[in-house]
Amino acid sequence: MTGKAFWENVTRFDRAKIAPWMALRNALGVALPLAVGAAIGNAGGGLIMSTGALNVAVSDGSDPYAHRARRMLASSIWCALAVFAGGLTGHLHAVAIAEAAACAFAAGMMVAVSTTASDIGTVTLITLVVFSAQAMSPNRALIAGLLALAGGLLQTALALALWPVQRYAPERRTLSAVFAELARTAAAGAHASQAPPATAQMSDAQAALAALNGDRSLEAERYLALFSQAERIRLALLALAGFRRRMGGDAAELSRAMTLASKILAAIGASISSAGRAGQQAESTAELRELSGQLRTRESEPILRDACAQIDALAGQLRSAFDLAGHVTPAGAVEFEKREARQPWRLRLAGTVALLRANLHLESAAFRHAVRLAVCVAVGMLVGQMFGWRRSYWLPMTVAIVLKPDFTSTFSRGLLRLAGTLAGLVLATGLFHFLAPGPAAEVVLIAIFAFAMRCYGPANYGVLVTALTALVVLMFAVIGSPPASVMMARALNTAAGGAIALVAYWLWPTWERTQISETLASMLDAYRAYFRAVRDAYLEPEKAFAPQLDRARMAARLRRSNLEAAATRLRSEPGVSASRLSALDAILANAHRFIHAAMALEAGLVESRPVPPRDAFRVLTTHVELTLYYLAASLRGSKVAADGFPDLREDHSKLAGSGDPAVERYALVNAETDRITNTVNTLSEEIFAWEK
Numbered sequence: 241m242t243g244k245a246f247w248e249n250v251t252r253f254d255r256a257k258i259a260p261w262m263a264l265r266n267a268l269g270v271a272l273p274l275a276v277g278a279a280i281g282n283a284g285g286g287l288i289m290s291t292g293a294l295n296v297a298v299s300d301g302s303d304p305y306a307h308r309a310r311r312m313l314a315s316s317i318w319c320a321l322a323v324f325a326g327g328l329t330g331h332l333h334a335v336a337i338a339e340a341a342a343c344a345f346a347a348g349m350m351v352a353v354s355t356t357a358s359d360i361g362t363v364t365l366i367t368l369v370v371f372s373a374q375a376m377s378p379n380r381a382l383i384a385g386l387l388a389l390a391g392g393l394l395q396t397a398l399a400l401a402l403w404p405v406q407r408y409a410p411e412r413r414t415l416s417a418v419f420a421e422l423a424r425t426a427a428a429g430a431h432a433s434q435a436p437p438a439t440a441q442m443s444d445a446q447a448a449l450a451a452l453n454g455d456r457s458l459e460a461e462r463y464l465a466l467f468s469q470a471e472r473i474r475l476a477l478l479a480l481a482g483f484r485r486r487m488g489g490d491a492a493e494l495s496r497a498m499t500l501a502s503k504i505l506a507a508i509g510a511s512i513s514s515a516g517r518a519g520q521q522a523e524s525t526a527e528l529r530e531l532s533g534q535l536r537t538r539e540s541e542p543i544l545r546d547a548c549a550q551i552d553a554l555a556g557q558l559r560s561a562f563d564l565a566g567h568v569t570p571a572g573a574v575e576f577e578k579r580e581a582r583q584p585w586r587l588r589l590a591g592t593v594a595l596l597r598a599n600l601h602l603e604s605a606a607f608r609h610a611v612r613l614a615v616c617v618a619v620g621m622l623v624g625q626m627f628g629w630r631r632s633y634w635l636p637m638t639v640a641i642v643l644k645p646d647f648t649s650t651f652s653r654g655l656l657r658l659a660g661t662l663a664g665l666v667l668a669t670g671l672f673h674f675l676a677p678g679p680a681a682e683v684v685l686i687a688i689f690a691f692a693m694r695c696y697g698p699a700n701y702g703v704l705v706t707a708l709t710a711l712v713v714l715m716f717a718v719i720g721s722p723p724a725s726v727m728m729a730r731a732l733n734t735a736a737g738g739a740i741a742l743v744a745y746w747l748w749p750t751w752e753r754t755q756i757s758e759t760l761a762s763m764l765d766a767y768r769a770y771f772r773a774v775r776d777a778y779l780e781p782e783k784a785f786a787p788q789l790d791r792a793r794m795a796a797r798l799r800r801s802n803l804e805a806a807a808t809r810l811r812s813e814p815g816v817s818a819s820r821l822s823a824l825d826a827i828l829a830n831a832h833r834f835i836h837a838a839m840a841l842e843a844g845l846v847e848s849r850p851v852p853p854r855d856a857f858r859v860l861t862t863h864v865e866l867t868l869y870y871l872a873a874s875l876r877g878s879k880v881a882a883d884g885f886p887d888l889r890e891d892h893s894k895l896a897g898s899g900d901p902a903v904e905r906y907a908l909v910n911a912e913t914d915r916i917t918n919t920v921n922t923l924s925e926e927i928f929a930w931e932k
Contacts, residue, residue: 262399263690263693265300265399265401266398266694267690268398269296269297269395269398271290271683271684271687274683274718275683278683284719285387287715287716287718288384288387290391290715291367291370291715292316292319292320292323292387292389292391293394295319295388296319296363296395298363299359300694305410307447312396313396314360315360315363315364316393316395319363319364320385320388320389322365323381323387323388325381326368326370326373327380328376328381330373330376337618338618339368340365340369340618340621341617343364343368344365345614346361346610347364347365347610348611349599349610351610351645352596352606362641366637366640366641367388369640371384372621373631373632408463410448411463414444414449415463415466415470416509416513418441418467419506419512419565420441420505420509421437421441422438422470423501423509425437425438426477426499437478439797439801440801442471443798445470466512466561466565469561471793472843473505473557473558473561475842476550477498477501479840479843479844480498480550482915493547494547504558504562507562511565605750605755608645608748608750609644609645613639616639616744619740620639620737621633624736629732631726632733634729634737635737636737638733638737638741642654642741646750647750647809647813648812650742651742659705660705660708663705664709665709665710665727665730668710668713668714669727671685682718686711686718689714690707692707693708709730713726752809753813753816755806756806756807759799760803760927761873761875761876764868764871764875765872766792766796767799767834767868768865769792769795770793770835771865771868772861773788773789774845775861777842778857781850781853785845789842793842820930827923830923834915834923836915837912837915837916840908841908841909844909848904848908850905854895854899857909860888860892860895860913863886863887863888864917871923871924882924888917891917892913895909895910895913896910
């Protein structure tokens with residue numbers, strides 16, 4: 241990241257991430273217990289509460305309150321247990337090392353579960369390591385755990401304080417972003433070689449609205465219905481973009497329709513964001529109907545009939561979304577398919593356990609990371625105890641923070657950790673030398689550094705470490721620890737911990753290039769499942785396939801996002817050739833074309849009338865699914881001969897020759913399966929070249 245880009249990130253307040261008001265409440269949660277503790281003569285208890293609040297602040301966010309509450313409460317409980325367990329075994333060095341190693345292994349395995357679970361695991365590990373250096377009696381360990389829990393609960397209460405008056409603010413924010421991005425897509429058009437539009441925004445909204453599954457209020461139903469409409473509008477926009485490309489110079493009406501749709505979508509997004517009533521868009525929707533009527537005068541062309549149907553459907557979806565966005569509560573019951581009810585906790589636990597069991601082998605990046613982390617934390621604690629270093633818990637704590645599953649994060653964090661620690665120590669030294677702050681001034685400085693850490697830390701890890709280092713020195717100064725000894729101990733242990741983490745990763749690395757083929761194969765599996773769900777809906781039009789389609793589409797979106805993130809990490813690894821990166825880019829581009837065509841087929845389920853399925857369609861789609869299966873198997877190491885693949889072009893020729901091409905659904909299927917045939921054949925060539 242260039243210096244200019246870094247400072248742009250630092251100075252831009254992104255309310256979807258860490259906003260100033262969020263950093264301010266986190267700073268208040270950290271400073272308040274310490275100030276009260278110092279005022280009543282119990283600075284040590286205040287420090288423990290502030291530590292709990294500081295750890296739980298990492299779990300704060302701007303996502304839905306229900307999600308935030310569960311995450312921060314879980315973080316509070318685990319941090320409190322870590323304080324209790326660490327203090328209880330602090331005088332038993334061998335037990336403390338084994339305990340920390342076990343916790344490190346568990347924290348490492350959480351990478352396979354989710355980012356949230358990984359973050360909570362890391363914070364728990366750091367807390368355990370710190371308090372393992374504080375030998376306590378059982379009573380003191382229990383009291384310390386309760387104080388840390390109180391600090392975490394205080395931070396949680398501050399984060400949830402506005403829940404009663406801004407209950408659905410995060411949901412509104414994510415939905416507004418979805419419609420704003422759809423408006424931009426409608427104006428600019430969707431490109432077949434890129435990911436489907438609004439993918440990131442749809443994923444964020446999907447996660448945000450999951451908390452409303454058990455909410456029976458009309459307002460909650462309104463938000464879920466808006467998300468459902470957004471999904472359908474996205475499909476309609478993709479279909480219209482495809483028609484516009486096929487019509488070329490005769491697509492003036494379609495271009496105008498997309499412009500009108502963009503205007504309405506932007507108004508809907510603004511309405512959702514402000515929670516006010518949208519402005520009147522009757523003229524735009526009326527013009528959409530007029531455009532549809534103009535196209536109907538040329539209905540002899542099948543593609544125009546399809547375009548008319550899509551415009552009519554889009555106009556209806558926009559009217560529905562407009563009405564939903566314009567009212568806090570709908571006038572009547574909103575018809576929509578409810579998302580699947582949340583699974584019982586036993587089933588959710590069983591799914592998590594199964595996921596962890598599936599990763600308990602050396603081929604799993606999560607398992608290798610867990611083993612590496614456990615060994616390094618144990619070595620760090622052992623080194624600190626052997627040499628008798630002061631505040632040696634900073635050594636394994638640095639290992640836990642620096643060591644990550646991938647090369648880029650580990651080495652960038654390691655170097656920034658060392659540089660940030662040095663900068664923070666220099667800053668703290670200067671403050672104590674020139675200002676000689678008293679207790680009150682120290683608490684104020686703690687609040688300032690906590691604010692800087694939360695507000696600006698996400699922009700750059702070096703800034704976070706610098707602020708955190710100065711913050712910790714000041715926290716210890718409040719309870720009477722000499723700043724000089726704290727600073728020197730931290731510098732020594734941080735350098736040693738960073739060195740252990742970097743050497744361990746150098747000796748036993750986890751390279752993204754060894755995982756990318758599996759990630760790509762997983763995406764093809766998800767695409768195959770989604771394509772099969774669309775195929776089945778065409779073959780059995782009398783059945784309701786909407787829930788299966790939703791699940792399969794969301795799973796495909798997740799796998800595609802995982803692959804794109806993996807490709808980004810791969811680019812930063814040393815030794816990866818430009819030709820291999822170009823080949824991966826080509827695979828991604830054709831995968832995007834495939835999913836565009838599959839989504840256009842799904843849109844056709846709603847916008848065209850059912851017709852008897854053709855045998856040629858059954859054969860072609862079965863062979864497409866079989867080809868995707870073979871490609872995924874090849875990526876996983878199976879020997880698959882290229883000449884054994886089905887002849888998809890021949891299958892499509894037979895499909896195009898069957899049925900009446902003037903029938904709307906047949907014409908749509910012929911066109912989209914032609915795109916699918918092209919992309920799957922191209923994918924086959926590119927993947928075989930990738931594996932050479």
